Amino acid sequence: MEKQLHRLFVLSNVFVFVASLVSTTESQSNVSGVGDPGMQRDSLRVAFEAWNFCNEVGQQAPHMGSPRAAQCFDLSEGSLIHKVTENDNKLGVGDSLPGLKPEYINNTDLYAVQKELYLGSLCEVEDTPRPWQFWMIMLKNGNYDTRSGLCPKDGQKVPPFSPGRFPCFGTGCMNQPILCHQWTKLKGGVMRGGFNGTYDLDYGCDAVDSNVSFYEVVWEKKVNVGSWLFKHKLKTSNKYPWLMLYLRADATSGFSGGYHYNTRGMLKTLLESPNFKVKLTLDIKKGGGSKSQFYLLDMGSCWKNNGAPCDGDVLTDVTRYSEMIINPETPAWCSPTGLGNCPPFHITPDDKKIFRNDTANFPYSAYHYYCAPGNAQHLEQPVSTCDPYSNPQAQEIVQLLPHPIWGEYGYPTKKGDGWVGDARTWELDVGGLSSRLYFYQDPGTTPAKRIWTSIDTGTEIFVSDKDEVAEWTLSDYDVILTHPRNSLVTQVERK
Numbered sequence: 001m002e003k004q005l006h007r008l009f010v011l012s013n014v015f016v017f018v019a020s021l022v023s024t025t026e027s028q029s030n031v032s033g034v035g036d037p038g039m040q041r042d043s044l045r046v047a048f049e050a051w052n053f054c055n056e057v058g059q060q061a062p063h064m065g066s067p068r069a070a071q072c073f074d075l076s077e078g079s080l081i082h083k084v085t086e087n088d089n090k091l092g093v094g095d096s097l098p099g100l101k102p103e104y105i106n107n108t109d110l111y112a113v114q115k116e117l118y119l120g121s122l123c124e125v126e127d128t129p130r131p132w133q134f135w136m137i138m139l140k141n142g143n144y145d146t147r148s149g150l151c152p153k154d155g156q157k158v159p160p161f162s163p164g165r166f167p168c169f170g171t172g173c174m175n176q177p178i179l180c181h182q183w184t185k186l187k188g189g190v191m192r193g194g195f196n197g198t199y200d201l202d203y204g205c206d207a208v209d210s211n212v213s214f215y216e217v218v219w220e221k222k223v224n225v226g227s228w229l230f231k232h233k234l235k236t237s238n239k240y241p242w243l244m245l246y247l248r249a250d251a252t253s254g255f256s257g258g259y260h261y262n263t264r265g266m267l268k269t270l271l272e273s274p275n276f277k278v279k280l281t282l283d284i285k286k287g288g289g290s291k292s293q294f295y296l297l298d299m300g301s302c303w304k305n306n307g308a309p310c311d312g313d314v315l316t317d318v319t320r321y322s323e324m325i326i327n328p329e330t331p332a333w334c335s336p337t338g339l340g341n342c343p344p345f346h347i348t349p350d351d352k353k354i355f356r357n358d359t360a361n362f363p364y365s366a367y368h369y370y371c372a373p374g375n376a377q378h379l380e381q382p383v384s385t386c387d388p389y390s391n392p393q394a395q396e397i398v399q400l401l402p403h404p405i406w407g408e409y410g411y412p413t414k415k416g417d418g419w420v421g422d423a424r425t426w427e428l429d430v431g432g433l434s435s436r437l438y439f440y441q442d443p444g445t446t447p448a449k450r451i452w453t454s455i456d457t458g459t460e461i462f463v464s465d466k467d468e469v470a471e472w473t474l475s476d477y478d479v480i481l482t483h484p485r486n487s488l489v490t491q492v493e494r495k
């Protein structure tokens with residue numbers, strides 16, 4: 001064990017060394033990695049996806065079709081030309097789709113994947129080096145009915161088990177939401193549209209009750225001026241205490257973070273650490289209570305424990321996440337007495353490695369929580385493994401909190417930075433930071449290429465004990481490739 005760990009450390013040193021070599025090479029001109037740099041394009045592309053506890057559909061909500069939808073339009077000579085119709089958005093199991101394999105037509109999970117590809121084909125914009133489709137708004141219901149047997153455990157099918165560990169009000173608690181469109185319209189030089197809804201199926205599009213769950217995203221832009229403003233709202237309720245709402249820039253092909261099927265998105269180039277930055281403006285109006293893990297930046301990817309890229313085999317694929325949580329009420333579970341909630345080591349911007357047992361130097365309060373993949377074979381003890389049910393495969397999560405140690409990357413350095421009343425435009429060296437985070441790998445294996453397939457911002461209200469409301473506006477979203485030539489080479493190699 002000791003020896004294997006030593007080899008792992010040597011390997012990750014090599015990785016960091018390579019990373020710093022790249023970051024000191026001369027800066028070239030900057031290129032955006034998203035199809036709509038800074039959300040400035042008048043002709044908008046936006047889609048919606050809703051996930052159940054294990055990132056699938058399970059059962060469609062009545063009359064809503066498959067929980068994938070889009071609004072995509074071009075602004076042409078003063079009018080909006082919509083590319084997606086109400087009928088497209090209502091498509092659900094049983095309805096034919098171009099190119100749909102017969103075995104998918106009655107399968108709610110597989111149908112949604114095909115519907116996303118179909119909506120992508122309607123929204124696609126030609127571009128270099130490749131076309132892109134839409135910003136993705138993702139909504140997730142954290143209820144899990146353990147008696148349903150719906151969610152695999154670290155990718156393995158398991159039988160139903162007794163409830164208790166997860167929120168669920170009873171049969172049907174994993175339902176998909178009601179989705180209501182406000183079709184984008186142009187009025188007085190301003191374009192405005194959105195969608196909203198609730199998880200409470202006995203409520204319609206216009207019935208809002210104080211104790212009912214609620215979500216809404218409204219987008220608004222002055223023609224020819226600045227960025228789209230994406231105004232979000234999310235409300236939990238007694239029946240739905242754990243909800244997530246994010247705006248994502250996802251890969252246009254391959255498995256985007258948390259998902260094991262081909263998806264569509266906004267990232268027209270692969271993002272590889274350390275060669276990219278993320279720019280965004282965030283104005284949080286309401287935080288969503290003490291359980292709201294607001295992610296200034298959440299990134300997702302997938303690689304195997306041996307460093308190989310994911311291939312859709314859920315038994316060996318591992319979703320990797322890293323998140324910067326900016327709610328000042330979120331505590332650091334990582335501490336000198338809670339080493340199992342810390343990554344085994346921290347790497348400083350000048351590439352020094354600090355072990356978590358080095359109590360004088362390890363930045364404990366920079367980490368909310370670290371959890372390791374449940375299928376890892378060589379974990380250093382003590383360790384906590386991630387929830388095995390909430391992704392289609394095993395996952396690993398590194399959750400960060402504002403701390404001076406992140407300042408070099410443009411990240412928040414103290415509690416309250418960027419929180420309610422402190423709207424800011426951030427330029428985050430996400431690539432640099434993510435090249436130095438600890439992620440588990442089997443001893444003696446080649447370090448994974450850290451290619452990120454989803455970059456997003458939003459909140460996860462994690463089992464609130466009372467109804468909570470979060471409200472925020474996001475704009476100016478951009479991903480800047482700091483060494484575009486490298487990224488393009490990488491992409492060609494990986495084709």
Ligand SMILES: *[C@@H]1O[C@H](CO)[C@@H](O)[C@H](O)[C@H]1NC(C)=O
Binds near residue numbers: 028277427480
């Ligand atoms: C590229 O972007 C970086 C980070 O945003 C910035 O510091 C640099 O000045 C930019 N370079 C050019 C040539 O625009």
Ligand SMILES: *[C@@H]1O[C@H](CO)[C@@H](O)[C@H](O)[C@H]1NC(C)=O
Binds near residue numbers: 094102103106
């Ligand atoms: C799908 O379900 C419909 C209605 O139950 C049925 O008629 C049809 O044969 C099914 N198709 C497939 C391919 O299973």
Ligand SMILES: *[C@@H]1O[C@H](CO)[C@@H](O)[C@H](O)[C@H]1NC(C)=O
Binds near residue numbers: 196205214
């Ligand atoms: C959604 O927005 C519309 C238009 O603003 C509003 O009339 C409706 O009440 C909202 N629906 C819900 C469920 O809040």
Ligand SMILES: *[C@@H]1O[C@H](CO)[C@@H](O)[C@H](O)[C@H]1NC(C)=O
Binds near residue numbers: 200209211212
């Ligand atoms: C909302 O609260 C009222 C009063 O407490 C109750 O009658 C009603 O059933 C509740 N609705 C839901 C959906 O929980």
Ligand SMILES: *[C@@H]1O[C@H](CO)[C@@H](O)[C@H](O)[C@H]1NC(C)=O
Binds near residue numbers: 355356357358380
């Ligand atoms: C601290 O942890 C490292 C890595 O596990 C180990 O090599 C070292 O012996 C530990 N130091 C102490 C003082 O326990």
